[in-house]
Amino acid sequence: MRRMHRRHVFVAALAAALCVPASGVSSAAGPTMITKAGKNEGALNLIAWEGYTYKQWVTPFTKATGCKVRSKFGASSDEMVTLMRTGQYDAVSASGDASLRLILGKDVRAIDPKVIPDFKNFIPALKAPSHNTVKGVHYGISLQWGPNTLMYNTKKVKPKPTTWGVLYSSKYKGKITVPDNPIQIADAALYLAKTKPALGIKDPYELNDAQFKASVDLLKKQRPLVKKYWASAGDEIDLFKSGGAVVGASWPYQTNTLKTAKAPVSDLIPKEGATGWADTWMISSKAKHPNCAVSWIKWVSTPKVQAQQAIYFGETPANTKACAIMDKLSKGSCAQYHGNASAKYFNSIKFWKTPQKDCGNGQSNCMDYTKWQQAWTDIKS
Amino acid sequence: MLGPPLAWMLIFYLAALAVLFVSAFWSIDAFTGKLTHAWTLTNFDTILHSSTYHQIAFRTIWMAVAVTLTDALIAFPFAYYMARVAPPRMRTILFVLVLLPLWSSYLARIYAWRLILNQDGALNWSLAKVGLPEQSWAFTNTAMWIVFSYIWLPFMILPVYAALERIPDSFIEASRDLGGRNWTTFRRVIVPLALPGLAAGSIFTFSLTLGDYITPTLVGNVDFIGNVIYRNVLGLTNNLPFAAAYATVPLIVMAVYLTLAKRLGAFEAL
Numbered sequence: 028m029r030r031m032h033r034r035h036v037f038v039a040a041l042a043a044a045l046c047v048p049a050s051g052v053s054s055a056a057g058p059t060m061i062t063k064a065g066k067n068e069g070a071l072n073l074i075a076w077e078g079y080t081y082k083q084w085v086t087p088f089t090k091a092t093g094c095k096v097r098s099k100f101g102a103s104s105d106e107m108v109t110l111m112r113t114g115q116y117d118a119v120s121a122s123g124d125a126s127l128r129l130i131l132g133k134d135v136r137a138i139d140p141k142v143i144p145d146f147k148n149f150i151p152a153l154k155a156p157s158h159n160t161v162k163g164v165h166y167g168i169s170l171q172w173g174p175n176t177l178m179y180n181t182k183k184v185k186p187k188p189t190t191w192g193v194l195y196s197s198k199y200k201g202k203i204t205v206p207d208n209p210i211q212i213a214d215a216a217l218y219l220a221k222t223k224p225a226l227g228i229k230d231p232y233e234l235n236d237a238q239f240k241a242s243v244d245l246l247k248k249q250r251p252l253v254k255k256y257w258a259s260a261g262d263e264i265d266l267f268k269s270g271g272a273v274v275g276a277s278w279p280y281q282t283n284t285l286k287t288a289k290a291p292v293s294d295l296i297p298k299e300g301a302t303g304w305a306d307t308w309m310i311s312s313k314a315k316h317p318n319c320a321v322s323w324i325k326w327v328s329t330p331k332v333q334a335q336q337a338i339y340f341g342e343t344p345a346n347t348k349a350c351a352i353m354d355k356l357s358k359g360s361c362a363q364y365h366g367n368a369s370a371k372y373f374n375s376i377k378f379w380k381t382p383q384k385d386c387g388n389g390q391s392n393c394m395d396y397t398k399w400q401q402a403w404t405d406i407k408s
Numbered sequence: 409m410l411g412p413p414l415a416w417m418l419i420f421y422l423a424a425l426a427v428l429f430v431s432a433f434w435s436i437d438a439f440t441g442k443l444t445h446a447w448t449l450t451n452f453d454t455i456l457h458s459s460t461y462h463q464i465a466f467r468t469i470w471m472a473v474a475v476t477l478t479d480a481l482i483a484f485p486f487a488y489y490m491a492r493v494a495p496p497r498m499r500t501i502l503f504v505l506v507l508l509p510l511w512s513s514y515l516a517r518i519y520a521w522r523l524i525l526n527q528d529g530a531l532n533w534s535l536a537k538v539g540l541p542e543q544s545w546a547f548t549n550t551a552m553w554i555v556f557s558y559i560w561l562p563f564m565i566l567p568v569y570a571a572l573e574r575i576p577d578s579f580i581e582a583s584r585d586l587g588g589r590n591w592t593t594f595r596r597v598i599v600p601l602a603l604p605g606l607a608a609g610s611i612f613t614f615s616l617t618l619g620d621y622i623t624p625t626l627v628g629n630v631d632f633i634g635n636v637i638y639r640n641v642l643g644l645t646n647n648l649p650f651a652a653a654y655a656t657v658p659l660i661v662m663a664v665y666l667t668l669a670k671r672l673g674a675f676e677a678l
């Protein structure tokens with residue numbers, strides 16, 4: 028296997044060498060798979076979700092490796108894909124609705140998971156998930172995962188909400204906030220899957236014409252109830268602090284930050300279930316600091332950093348060894364963030380993925396992501 | 409002598425606009441988001457026939473008109489007082505007050521307004537103190553209208569002031585000598601002579617509102633033309649061709665507006 032691999036690398040390199048003077052266009056094979064890490068380059072440019080590059084684990088990383096980290100927060104998966112295509116960044120913490128687009132766009136490099144020592148301790152579901160592994164080739168290393176939650180003000184919202192329906196009812200009109208993101212259509216579809224079974228929605232990312240229309244109509248009805256479509260996590264935190272919103276769709280990060288600031292908020296997964304994310308660190312095919320990027324992925328895969336990030340952001344680590352450290356850092360946090368959760372819980376979350384024409388059941392009458400984006404502009408207008 | 413600046417203008421300004429216009433006729437691949445260099449009218453077709461994009465364009469233009477009228481109404485008496493009534497010392501102080509906000513960051517001023525208009529912000533706090541009902545203007549079109557009118561006001565005051573200051577006293581004396589009362593003098597001498605200044609100021613307030621996308625993001629909750637362009641460039645699928653096509657809308661609107669402003673003598677007043 029290993030030998031064959033080398034030959035592949037050789038052939039690809041030869042092809043690339045022949046190609047460059049002829050046309051100046053990179054070869055179809057693209058950059059080679061990363062199979063080992065060399066000397067660190069001293070710098071690293073990252074695109075990350077807000078809260079993923081906290082100084083608590085970035086500072087010791089720089090100290091240990093000499094890689095100076097510069098990170099830019101991506102506000103949405105769409106923005107992350109666009110930023111990665113500029114070629115100015117080395118790696119990205121891509122969610123499932125961005126990772127496949129990056130792979131098909133040849134924007135990211137394949138990596139041999141053997142390079143990452145902690146990979147063997149990852150939960151089985153995140154070793155080769157379909158959002159970052161294509162035909163057995165890994166294009167990144169899984170990081171963390173978690174659900175999108177329903178956050179509410181415990182003083183203003185009574186009784187405690189149990190359903191996503193609270194975001195579609197006029198009870199809290201003008202006090203609702205939801206993300207400004209086309210992938211929100213999946214949240215509406217998930218709600219409809221449970222409340223209107225006649226539509227037959229099985230996967231909230233694979234919607235046919237009628238299912239899609241029903242979801243979009245629901246969101247159009249929600250439009251006048253919404254105080255503000257939040258663009259960044261900070262936006263939603265401000266809204267809850269100032270009293271502009273009392274209930275909204277959120278990430279655990281906002282709840283954690285607001286709780287630290289002593290705001291009366293709580294969050295939960297409503298009875299209809301939740302959409303969620305499973306993030307992957309991916310290395311750009313144009314990375315100028317690939318070795319630092321590999322070092323970074325090694326670093327964030329270690330149980331300690333996995334635990335720190337899980338507690339800071341409020342998500343579940345991919346590394347099973349992180350659980351014990353989480354409990355040491357903050358008692359009961361492993362159970363709180365489902366660090367020891369079963370495969371059943373993992374499967375109950377509908378992870379973000381890029382909607383495609385191909386419905387996955389042999390039919391190709393589903394709405395693709397361009398349709399989702401157009402619909403989102405329509406909903407907001 | 410004219411050569412280098414002209415070349416600069418052609419290469420960096422007009423050429424950029426030309427590239428923008430040409431790319432409006434391209435499209436992108438739906439899944440990978442890569443640019444496809446095939447000629448198509450799809451982008452313009454979408455803009456012309458989708459009610460969503462009509463609504464966004466009209467909303468933006470309507471807001472630009474509202475902000476321009478508001479600023480004209482506030483700026484005129486203010487500039488009149490500065491130019492023709494205030495003693496020199498007072499005039500200097502007022503000048504500084506008009507220009508002072510421009511020394512601070514535009515973003516800082518918008519965020520300041522966010523704090524003022526918030527549910528538990530300074531405005532509601534003050535209203536409660538004097539026993540008035542609280543407002544909930546945060547993230548509405550009203551909030552955008554207030555903030556736009558505030559941030560672009562200096563750009564209206566200055567040209568109107570310049571136009572009013574230029575009116576010779578002898579004109580007003582002549583009007584009085586010919587029997588014109590105060591109101592008649594104001595209506596038939598001062599306003600017509602200040603009109604080019606108002607038109608010049610309106611170019612700023614109108615075009616700045618038309619092109620802004622930060623204020624709608626921070627204090628509003630709806631899209632402007634600029635937000636659609638922004639999201640198509642950085643955000644949605646990196647659909648540069650569509651962004652380019654939509655960017656021609658404000659270009660056309662501004663071309664029409666500048667033609668009208670030129671008729672009113674705005675360029676002589678600048």
